[in-house]
Amino acid sequence: MSENFLPTESYKGVRDFYPKDMAIQRYIFNSWSKTAEIFGFEKYDASILEPADLYKAKGAENEEMVNQQTYTFIDRGEREVTLRPEMTPTVARLVAGKRRELNFPLRWYSIPNLFRYERPQRGRLREHWQLNCDIFGADHFTADVELIALAYQTLIDFGATPDMFEIRLNNRKILSADFARGAQKYGVDLKDEQILKISRLIDRIEKINPSDFEKQMVDILGNDEFSKYLLERLTSDMDDEVIHKTEEFEDLKFVYDGLINLGIKNIKVDLSLMRGFDYYTGTIFEIFDKHPGGTKRAMLGGGRYDNLTAMFSSDKISGVGFGMGDVTMRDFLETHNLLPAKINTAPELMIIPLETKFNLEGEKIAQIFRQREIKTAVDISENKLSKKISDASLSGVPYVMVIGEDELSSLTFSLKNLSLGTTESGSIDTLLNHLTTHF
Amino acid sequence: MSENFLPTESYKGVRDFYPKDMAIQRYIFNSWSKTAEIFGFEKYDASILEPADLYKAKGAENEEMVNQQTYTFIDRGEREVTLRPEMTPTVARLVAGKRRELNFPLRWYSIPNLFRYERPQRGRLREHWQLNCDIFGADHFTADVELIALAYQTLIDFGATPDMFEIRLNNRKILSADFARGAQKYGVDLKDEQILKISRLIDRIEKINPSDFEKQMVDILGNDEFSKYLLERLTSDMDDEVIHKTEEFEDLKFVYDGLINLGIKNIKVDLSLMRGFDYYTGTIFEIFDKHPGGTKRAMLGGGRYDNLTAMFSSDKISGVGFGMGDVTMRDFLETHNLLPAKINTAPELMIIPLETKFNLEGEKIAQIFRQREIKTAVDISENKLSKKISDASLSGVPYVMVIGEDELSSLTFSLKNLSLGTTESGSIDTLLNHLTTHF
Numbered sequence: 001m002s003e004n005f006l007p008t009e010s011y012k013g014v015r016d017f018y019p020k021d022m023a024i025q026r027y028i029f030n031s032w033s034k035t036a037e038i039f040g041f042e043k044y045d046a047s048i049l050e051p052a053d054l055y056k057a058k059g060a061e062n063e064e065m066v067n068q069q070t071y072t073f074i075d076r077g078e079r080e081v082t083l084r085p086e087m088t089p090t091v092a093r094l095v096a097g098k099r100r101e102l103n104f105p106l107r108w109y110s111i112p113n114l115f116r117y118e119r120p121q122r123g124r125l126r127e128h129w130q131l132n133c134d135i136f137g138a139d140h141f142t143a144d145v146e147l148i149a150l151a152y153q154t155l156i157d158f159g160a161t162p163d164m165f166e167i168r169l170n171n172r173k174i175l176s177a178d179f180a181r182g183a184q185k186y187g188v189d190l191k192d193e194q195i196l197k198i199s200r201l202i203d204r205i206e207k208i209n210p211s212d213f214e215k216q217m218v219d220i221l222g223n224d225e226f227s228k229y230l231l232e233r234l235t236s237d238m239d240d241e242v243i244h245k246t247e248e249f250e251d252l253k254f255v256y257d258g259l260i261n262l263g264i265k266n267i268k269v270d271l272s273l274m275r276g277f278d279y280y281t282g283t284i285f286e287i288f289d290k291h292p293g294g295t296k297r298a299m300l301g302g303g304r305y306d307n308l309t310a311m312f313s314s315d316k317i318s319g320v321g322f323g324m325g326d327v328t329m330r331d332f333l334e335t336h337n338l339l340p341a342k343i344n345t346a347p348e349l350m351i352i353p354l355e356t357k358f359n360l361e362g363e364k365i366a367q368i369f370r371q372r373e374i375k376t377a378v379d380i381s382e383n384k385l386s387k388k389i390s391d392a393s394l395s396g397v398p399y400v401m402v403i404g405e406d407e408l409s410s411l412t413f414s415l416k417n418l419s420l421g422t423t424e425s426g427s428i429d430t431l432l433n434h435l436t437t438h439f
Numbered sequence: 440m441s442e443n444f445l446p447t448e449s450y451k452g453v454r455d456f457y458p459k460d461m462a463i464q465r466y467i468f469n470s471w472s473k474t475a476e477i478f479g480f481e482k483y484d485a486s487i488l489e490p491a492d493l494y495k496a497k498g499a500e501n502e503e504m505v506n507q508q509t510y511t512f513i514d515r516g517e518r519e520v521t522l523r524p525e526m527t528p529t530v531a532r533l534v535a536g537k538r539r540e541l542n543f544p545l546r547w548y549s550i551p552n553l554f555r556y557e558r559p560q561r562g563r564l565r566e567h568w569q570l571n572c573d574i575f576g577a578d579h580f581t582a583d584v585e586l587i588a589l590a591y592q593t594l595i596d597f598g599a600t601p602d603m604f605e606i607r608l609n610n611r612k613i614l615s616a617d618f619a620r621g622a623q624k625y626g627v628d629l630k631d632e633q634i635l636k637i638s639r640l641i642d643r644i645e646k647i648n649p650s651d652f653e654k655q656m657v658d659i660l661g662n663d664e665f666s667k668y669l670l671e672r673l674t675s676d677m678d679d680e681v682i683h684k685t686e687e688f689e690d691l692k693f694v695y696d697g698l699i700n701l702g703i704k705n706i707k708v709d710l711s712l713m714r715g716f717d718y719y720t721g722t723i724f725e726i727f728d729k730h731p732g733g734t735k736r737a738m739l740g741g742g743r744y745d746n747l748t749a750m751f752s753s754d755k756i757s758g759v760g761f762g763m764g765d766v767t768m769r770d771f772l773e774t775h776n777l778l779p780a781k782i783n784t785a786p787e788l789m790i791i792p793l794e795t796k797f798n799l800e801g802e803k804i805a806q807i808f809r810q811r812e813i814k815t816a817v818d819i820s821e822n823k824l825s826k827k828i829s830d831a832s833l834s835g836v837p838y839v840m841v842i843g844e845d846e847l848s849s850l851t852f853s854l855k856n857l858s859l860g861t862t863e864s865g866s867i868d869t870l871l872n873h874l875t876t877h878f
Contacts (some may be wrong), residue, residue, distance in 0.1 A: 005748045005750065005751050005752055005753075006490075006492055006532075007490075007750055008532050008533075008535045008536030009536070010485060010486060010489075010532075011486060011488045011489055011490050011518070011520055012516065012518065014486035014488050015484075015485075015486065015557050016483075016485045016486075016533055016536075017483055017484040017485060017656055018483055018533065018537065018548070019481035019482060019483050022481075022482050022483050022484055023481075023482075025484075026482065036816070038809045038812060038813075038816055039809060039814075039815070039816070040785075040786035040789075040814055040815055040816025040817075042458035042462075042784040042786070043448055043458060043462075043465065044455075044457055044458050044461050045456040045461055045568050046449060046453075046454075046456060047449060047453035047454065047455075047552075048454045048487065048566075049450045049553075049554075049565065049566060050449075050450055051446075051450050054445065058846075071512075071514075073510075073512045075510075075556065076556065076557070078842070079450070079451065081450055093445075093447050093449075094447075094455055094457060097447030097448070097455075099459065103830045103833060104820065105818075105819060105820050107816060108458070113487075115488075117514065117515065118515070119877065127486050127487075127488060136822070138819050138820060139821070140795050140798055140819045140820075140821070142795070142798035142799055142801070142802060142817070142819040143819055145799065145802060146802055146817070148818070149802070149806070151719075153455050153809075154841070157769075160635055180604070200656045230526055232858060258799050258802070261799060261803065262802060262803060263806075264804055280586075291804065311444065311445045312445055312446075312447050313444055314444075314445050335443070345482070346479075346481070346796065347479035347480040350479075356579050359579055359581035360581055360584065360697050360700060362581070363581060363584060363585055363588070363697070363701060364700065364701060367701055367702075368589075368594075370477045370478065373477060374477075375476055375477055375478075375479055376477070376479055377479025377480070377546060378581070378585070379544075380544060380577050380579050380580070380581040380582055380585070381543065381544050381577060381579075382579070391542045394542060395542055423675050
């Protein structure tokens with residue numbers, strides 16, 4: 001054997017899931033699944049490998065993202081293949097592929113892993129998981145309400161209370177109407193390019209100081225008054241009264257009132273909310289962690305798009321959806337102390353043969369407990385009894401049963417509860433009944 | 440919009456999981472997890488992205504496999520990265536990485552997706568999932584027995600009966616002893632290269648006709664008698680009696696008897712069983728589907744290796760493990776009619792507003808049922824009532840509740856059981872109690 005040992009670190013920017021971390025990840029995924037299914041959502045998935053074309057269709061500007069931020073390579077059949085960086089193009093492909101057979105509206109969810117091909121930075125991983133929930137083919141705004149209610153409920157079901165987070169709500173149409181109104185009012189011939197630039201600027205509003213923000217806006221628009229008008233709208237305080245008396249807020253009002261009606265009140269209408277993605281056309285929303293020590297980024301975001309499947313067919317299918325990452329989710333749960341104190345992955349019973357010659361007898365007894373669905377392992381190591389018991393205790397095993405000559409000849413066994421220090425003795429059947437009443 | 444639509448097919452050689460297929464996959468994975476956990480195994484995972492070096496360490500011969508059959512590419516940091524083609528190197532990395540902290544023996548399992556970079560062929564996918572179960576750090580043969588018992592139980596827990604499959608058992612040491620004994624007896628100076636070639640030949644024994652097999656063996660060994668001796672051993676009928684009276688079968692006998700002791704009797708000792716992988720050093724086994732229409736390949740295979748973590752450190756850690764693919768598993772379940780007739784992913788209750796103006800009321804009522812963990816959706820489409828009811832029925836929804844003016848003013852609702860055609864009427868509370876006794 002060579003002494004040039006390989007390092008045991010994972011590839012840079014991804015995570016290893018040892019049993020303890022795996023248990024936390026499963027706890028999060030199971031809770032996500034349960035909430036989504038209670039809302040009638042069905043799970044789907046696809047391969048992480050996708051044709052690269054799927055991510056190129058959004059236009060030249062997107063190509064930069066595709067080339068620089070995705071894992072893309074050429075396969076043996078000269079196909080260009082990409083590790084999916086987001087799930088929306090995949091689910092659009094699936095929906096379009098069976099659009100004639102599927103019964104709309106669809107409620108679909110998935111928990112895909114996604115890949116970003118960038119230099120790893122603190123908190124920015126190359127692989128992460130994301131809960132994706134979408135309703136397809138429902139134009140009615142109830143879909144928007146339901147989807148936000150589902151996002152809200154995913155947090156509540158982890159034990160979060162509404163004061164821990166805030167739903168920020170907006171509608172893309174309001175800004176579009178403001179652009180049009182302002183352009184007319186101030187006689188500006190607003191170009192698409194300018195709209196795009198302003199949208200990007202607004203998307204970064206929380207990262208720029210107010211005077212720089214204003215300056216950049218004037219630069220783009222070339223008009224002070226128009227800028228002032230937009231700025232006022234973007235930063236205006238949207239309380240309940242303002243929302244209800246403003247005429248052009250029809251869609252937003254419906255969603256806002258719908259949520260209030262469902263008892264969801266931690267909502268803040270924020271006209272500066274943009275969501276970076278191009279495809280949103282109506283409702284947009286994000287959920288922010290309100291904890292002062294919490295992540296400053298959105299934990300979750302989504303919105304409505306008029307036509308999800310435009311790249312695949314001329315049949316229009318609308319959608320409303322959100323995505324929620326596992327890293328920020330875990331951060332939130334840790335910040336607010338919502339993770340269960342103990343997620344135990346250890347067996348419920350450890351059978352401890354006194355000597356290795358009793359190992360097989362141990363397996364036979366284990367088989368009886370396993371048939372009754374008690375998680376049972378046998379310590380088949382060559383360790384001493386005391387080490388075997390302390391190992392079981394350290395791993396969080398609640399019960400141990402030592403077997404040796406005496407137990408096997410008398411058929412009387414002892415079951416020790418490691419945390420209480422109590423012992424129960426009797427036949428295997430007696431102890432089995434004792435345990436099945438405990439699990 | 441351009442008329443150059445993208446195709447909706449997946450990348451070649453991988454699968455899309457629409458809800459129905461996803462449900463079958465989850466059914467399989469859940470059953471795998473449950474069986475492994477009942478045996479006291481803990482789940483782990485890692486990223487699909489691994490340093491390419493992990494697969495290169497096995498020697499030059501392996502490089503061909505690495506270059507030709509893995510997805511390997513260079514990242515922005517000039518790192519060579521591979522999509523994992525198997526899980527063993529990853530789990531070896533994890534075990535070695537925390538070998539000082541972990542409490543051996545470990546019982547670990549995972550259900551990773553694995554990637555093969557080859558031209559897709561029928562039944563050979565570029566991505567598949569695999570149940571991997573391993574016991575690390577247990578040198579005692581009870582570990583081999585337990586692991587095979589677990590493999591057996593995974594099939595039994597799907598409803599399989601022992602007559603449907605066969606466990607083929609062997610031990611690498613027997614062949615090694617035969618090589619040594621034969622070489623001495625027939626005065627052949629057997630080279631490592633020859634041993635490798637013969638091992639490969641034996642691995643293909645079922646694919647070659649007997650006379651060709653013999654001819655190739657003579658070619659490699661350059662000795663007729665030695666060939667005859669080996670052939671006789673490889674093809675000898677290993678019944679219970681032969682196994683017990685043959686002296687050098689110590690390890691094999693222990694495992695064989697241990698399994699019989701646990702009531703596992705569908706075992707065939709097969710001295711020609713090789714398992715293609717280099718790292719096995721002791722027990723090897725495979726499980727074959729006995730159905731005449733079933734897959735002719737092994738459904739599952741594994742074995743014991745003396746030192747799993749040799750590439751990472753000089754600490755020796757033994758292991759015994761197996762892997763079982765999702766594609767062959769599903770084939771087996773379908774061939775033997777073991778998949779549940781109906782895996783329903785539809786909501787348990789569909790609330791059907793008579794008009795879209797009642798949609799939000801529908802969501803409010805849904806919220807009450809969801810709080811009691813009844814999977815509830817609202818049909819917020821603009822379809823007619825009859826279409827809404829037939830859609831629910833087609834999707835497998837068992838209960839529907841229509842809401843309109845009358846229901847909302849009288850607060851008396853009707854719950855229809857679509858398969859029985861029966862109707863229950865009353866307040867929401869009454870119907871809620873009715874439903875919670877059904878789910």
